[in-house]
Amino acid sequence: MSVGFHELEEAPPPMTSRLEGELLEVSMGPQHPSTHGVFRMNVALEGEIVRKLKPVFGYLHRNHEKIGENTSYLGSMPYTDRLDYFCSMTNNWAYALSVEKLAGIEVPERAEYLRVILAELTRLQNHASLLGFLLSDMGAWGTPLMYAFREREKILDLFESLSGSRMMCDYMRFGGCRCDLPPGWMERARKLVDGFPRFLDEFEKLVVSNEILIARTQEVGKLSAELAINAGITGPMLRACGVNYDLRKVDGYGFYPRFKFRVPLGEHGDCYDRLMMRVLELRESVGILQQAMEQIPPGPIVNPKVKLRSFRPPVGEAYGRIEGPKGELGFYLISDGGSNPYRYRVRPPSFINLTILEDLCLGHTVADVMVILGSIDIVMGEVDR
């Protein structure tokens, strides 16, 4: 009297067939542990596979552009710190560069060197923390982030002794920088930069050939070079697709042509390439920093002809851009001859890099979405402004 398998009249349909065609809508965010801030995605899932993904922005839209049009040119400088709050120095530089273009201002040599040094230090701490966050998203919770923040704190100490603030430096001015280096700063910075490759070696040894990391990132979120160019992707994300476009080489702003460095390029455009791009760029940045610290000349740090108070650039418009750690950071300014800009526009790299988020995520699992988002490197202050 055993109940055999054959006695069942009909086999129950497998679970998948009942779910077929039924999409489950999930709202990820704005409060989500790994969305890098208040980012929200409306995802339609089939089982675990992403079939539709619509990003929802604006949860940190704090009206940077409107406020910029209502304050003086110099008054917007502290606000640029809060755009991409990891990289206040590069934001300052991009804004200063655009205003210098708008008003035709020359920058003294020493100031340009200082800008290069500070921008590359910013790149070091941005990429280091990105690696920590990305690994956290992959489940390596805590430890890599602690390592990254240890290095970041050292750089923030340098920023603090120079500008008075850890994160919001507000250091650059039109036609130069705000103040010269405090005594002993360069030696401390040199020590840090010389020690940085050790951190990289250690970090690479820890993670780069880790099997889990490779399984989670390789062949995930592949981006083709054609789509990347058409969608305006910039920065390490673009170069991971194999497109050689680095504004430090192309525009050659701020004495970058004087330094020897290579532009690392990826091959596959997947998350692994994007991660490795950051590691390789860190090594190049260390090289640039060592050269710049060697060559920096003495001299004035600000153009004395610029009157920062009651600063009124001539009528006209200008678009200036630099290679920020996250991509091409641009400022578009229209002057009507007054003390406030008539139009003040920020071209945010991480906002535009999100254009192709849906294309990257389709067909992958929900868990991969976090990895893809982490590898894009967004900061909500810049995405929503």
Added chain:
Amino acid sequence: MSGQVDEGLRSELQKQGIWVTSTQELYNWGRRNSIWPLQFGLACCAIEMIATAASRYDLARFGGEVFRPSPRQADLMIVAGTVTKKMAPQIVRLYNQMPDPKYVISMGACAISGGPFKQGYNVLKGIDRYIPVDVYIPGCPPRPEALLHAFMELQRKIDGQKLTGESKAPFLDANQPSEFPVPAFGAHDLEPPLNSDVFHPPTIKR
């Protein structure tokens, strides 16, 4: 805050190796040393919050390192950053989802009053318009030390909360609200623009 125990008697007993406490003291001691914050960042201040939790400043020394991703498991909401009008309903909703007793630290100038972005059309002029705030820390962003200070202030506040009597803690009082109405998106602004049960603007004379 020794409750009913006489301070002199207590120290005498301690010399004999006897430790005397009250339920209230023990209860508050346990609560203040295991505050679980909600893992929830809004803007720049969130980065300083992460730095506070990281190895250099080490929030774990105060028992607050267990960041919970779900509001249902959290005791403390650190409003770290600019609260926009688009985000404000979600924050109130998160606050409502937290179980009592719950506390709020308003971290940074933006969360207190809108800060540098106060002129913005989409910026809420302070999260205390919708939910009650226990500790305010100024700064843009406040340094990690400032957040630690806020944490210690909060611990002091918890220590002083009474379990019984007239002035008992609000979370033990059934008449005190623990949830607040969520504002709705309007055509020009949030509706209502503030919760007048919670928000009492300071009196100024001009």
Added chain:
Amino acid sequence: MESLEEIKARGEAAVPGAKITIVPNPGPANQPSLLLDHEHATAIARFLRNDVALRLDHCSNATGVDWLDRKVSKKVKVKKVVEGEEKEIEETHEEFFPGYLEAVYHLYSMTHKHGPVVIRMRTTDRGEAARLPSLTPIFRSAEFQEREIFDLYGIRFDGHPDLRRILMWDEFADFPMRKDYREPDDYEYEPTPHDDVLEKAKEHYSARPQLDGAENLTAQS
């Protein structure tokens, strides 16, 4: 890179009927721009992207600008017959320029590494006719940026695949980046009121005293 005049000539030759105007830029930045007409804008943009010598494949920045109605008063000397005698009289003419909204695109070439070429389009007015052709089918990077222009300036882009509000919530009715936008009056008080803030505070407290704690204020100032 060739000059804007050459680009204009070649563009007009490549797209029959297109009308391109060069907008000068008087500032030291030396970034003049090309004004495109609505009808042929997408064709011109496609030409700029596909042309072998130009290859402007990277649309870096897309943004809106609001230009309000302007009145420019000019003093003109006019000959008039006054009391049977011809006299030269100075008259003030007020010239009215209607306002418009503008979309500005900054194009670069990743292939040839040159740029920028700035192109702009203007709407006919700031009201119902604030419509422009969308360049998203040609440059994908304009997708979110055009949505942002729509959200903040209210320019409707024809041909955009998904034109919704992006930064503000869907129920929001205004276009906040326009120059004549008035933000909701939600200041509770200003600690150090002066100038226009003081005016604002006065206006605020007299208009809606019951809402914002104004009952705690004394009226004198």
